[in-house]
Amino acid sequence: xxxxxxxxxxxxxxxxxxxxxxxxxxxxxxxxxxxxxxxxxxxxxxxxxxxxxxxxxxxxxxxxxxxxxxxxxxxxxxxxxxxxxxxxxxxxxxxxxxxxxxxxxxxxxxxxxxxxxxxxxxxxxxxxxxxxxxxxxxxxxxx
Numbered sequence: 001x002x003x004x005x006x007x008x009x010x011x012x013x014x015x016x017x018x019x020x021x022x023x024x025x026x027x028x029x030x031x032x033x034x035x036x037x038x039x040x041x042x043x044x045x046x047x048x049x050x051x052x053x054x055x056x057x058x059x060x061x062x063x064x065x066x067x068x069x070x071x072x073x074x075x076x077x078x079x080x081x082x083x084x085x086x087x088x089x090x091x092x093x094x095x096x097x098x099x100x101x102x103x104x105x106x107x108x109x110x111x112x113x114x115x116x117x118x119x120x121x122x123x124x125x126x127x128x129x130x131x132x133x134x135x136x137x138x139x140x141x142x143x
């Protein structure tokens with residue numbers, strides 16, 4: 001018996017919408033990353049992009065436990081001398097709340113060209129509105 005490997009044109013991509021209101025950040029990110037990778041499908045192949053599209057709404061209402069609001073730090077460097085920036089979760093939530101969910105999910109995807117391609121299928125929005133109604137996304141419940 002031969003191993004089944006799906007072809008790129010045979011992959012069926014669905015759209016899902018997830019409401020992040022009241023969801024815990026890490027638990028949401030794990031399940032979203034699994035859908036983006038295609039691990040929820042029986043035809044999952046680790047070296048192929050066979051995942052679905054995910055739209056996350058209400059990103060500003062994500063929940064974090066404990067003292068993470070003040071203690072969790074987001075760091076990045078511009079590449080220039082003295083360009084090291086540190087920002088707390090609270091400050092990032094005020095400035096760009098969708099970045100919190102994006103960074104959590106991106107860290108759970110493969111750190112390769114494949115992961116970068118899978119990350120493009122994630123759409124995160126502040127508020128309950130999104131412009132993807134034409135794709136008829138299915139509502140997905142997070143356990």
